[in-house]
Amino acid sequence: MHENPNPSSGSRTSRRNVLFGTAAAGAALLTGCTSNKSNDDKDAAGQANVADDRPGKKVTIGFAGPQADHGWLNAINEQAKERAKKYQDVTLEATEGSNDNAQQVGQIETLINKKVDVLVILPADGKALTQVGLKAMRAGIPVVNLDRVFASQQAYRCWIGGDNYGMGLNAGRYIGEKLKDKKNAKVVELAGIDNLELTRERTEGFDDALKNYPNIKKVARQAAEFTVESGQSKMAQLLRAEPKFDALWNHDDDQGVGAERAIEQAGRDDFLMVGGAGSRRVMDSIKADDSVIKATVLYPPTMAASAIDLARALGQGKGIGGLAEFEIPASLTLYSAVVTKENVDEYLPTGFK
């Protein structure tokens, strides 16, 4: 579903040079330079024109999103559309969401032919859609790559997405801190779809965090399929397999609907549960504090709204406020905050349904 970029791309600078050498970001770069000249007096730090809410140059953003068959993916599409509506100067050309690589390639090619100013793409499969990303960039349309990352950095101008490894890390740290004084503490993990890279990354982060707490042992891990049905079925079995444990990390709040149902059916309340992604339902029950679920680790769908912000800034040749940079960054990784009873009010508005 959502993937992290590979942080080990060593030749980032040289690749970016190649990128800037192509016609791709040329337009954005040129506008950036000119606007910079005309705005020398505007900012004390000598910063380029930064994007804000005021109407500017008209920008048409092409959006190729996922098929919304899952709460989080649905929230992604909604966030993008809502944010685009907020700007008078933005026209959003959204394609029908798709899980099918070939179909999505076709949709993106249509958007390229329509000559949109900027593209925002959440690919069904980042690696498989790299070519069409490259094609857009070569056609002079800067691409904002949302979440699942393209295989080549030449295929996008800017990447924004979540931190799957960090999600696991923060879930592990939260559980670790809660259980650090408990002898022989046992932890159970209900993972997402195992053939997705992101699931492995989440588990890796979780395991790395737990290494800091020698008193805690992960005794079981089962993968579900991000669906309610699989969540219920796998959790019911985990509960039989481990008659006693202290904490559970569930990778995904949507499959959590089923997992919580299984916990309720088994009549268990002797452990604490940490969710993943940040659904409204889970945030509500954290706030009410009436079930085993005590926290959720965010993978915020707001990234789609931010992607629209970035695309607009790219189209208008602006930078983003608060940074000294002239240009928007090449990549932005969101933080996987842990939502607990203490801070849930702050995050409630971002909870997706």
Place this chain on the structure above:
Amino acid sequence: MLSPSGAEAVEEPTKEAAPQPGRGNGAPRAGLRHLSLVGVLLALVAVGALTKPQQFLTPDNLQLILTQSSVIGVVTVGVTFVIIGGGIDLSVGAIVALASVWATTVATQEFGLGGMLLCALSVGLGCGLVNGVLIAYGPMVPFIATLAMLASARGLALLISDGKTQVVTVDSVLDLGVSDSYVLGVPPLVLVFAAVALLGWLVLGRTTFGRRTVAVGGNAEASRLAGIAVRRQRLLLYLLSGLCCGIAAFMLIVLTGSGQNTNGNLYELDAIAAAIIGGTLLSGGRGTITGSVLGVLVFTTITNLFALNNLQTDVQQIAKGAIIVAAVLVQKGRKTP
């Protein structure tokens, strides 16, 4: 109505078509097949008892295995009828998804348990009717018609649910899935499965409808010549399968406390696999409900064993494939001379 002797006459060509001649021989052979399946099941239980003695053979875990068999079990009963009747139904998973989503959308939940159940059943029957009409009276082969239903029912489920999980708020529905509702320690879902399986067994083995199903699946032309309304029979079979999907959808709502467009994922393959392992002939004309039920139980027990032993997904998938092959080989070994 066919007299018993008439049914016998109709079945004669069936026996020619099937690799196994004779009902007189078929019954004990079906018994043998079931015996070998029971053997596989016992072997699995032995593995469970050896690897996880504390957890496997507990009433709680056996209850779980039965509960987890129940939803797919009901679907498999319907699919078994369709396959014996010479058809195939690839749309069962999608129908379960559509029925569960429809029955849980906010407006329907206002009508409470009865409204949701009625809705699930009618969506199942409706889809079955479309399948049946297209196949029996239209120009379409079962594979294509039900494939089309698979696509459109899933699409409709996605459209209605808007990609969101519909959480059930009706207490009377939710209560059916928790331990307070157990009858003598048996969850209501398991009772429903048992009832559907028993009814299916009676209908297939003891009624004219059952004999006609076998006849149509074995040799449709001979059945037509013998005076069976083949088209109507086929229509009824897809209606039956759709009804089973509707029941299963409601059971899934009770089990998960929600409706979701991803419900029933890959049920079509699981149900067909369970029926085939249970000795149903994919080309039609032969099969038993007992075999299908055993097939479902084998599958669920495997899944349960894997989870108890904390196997990784990749190992699980490979092992599941190997066990399917083994189970079929055991049966082949029994029946080939």
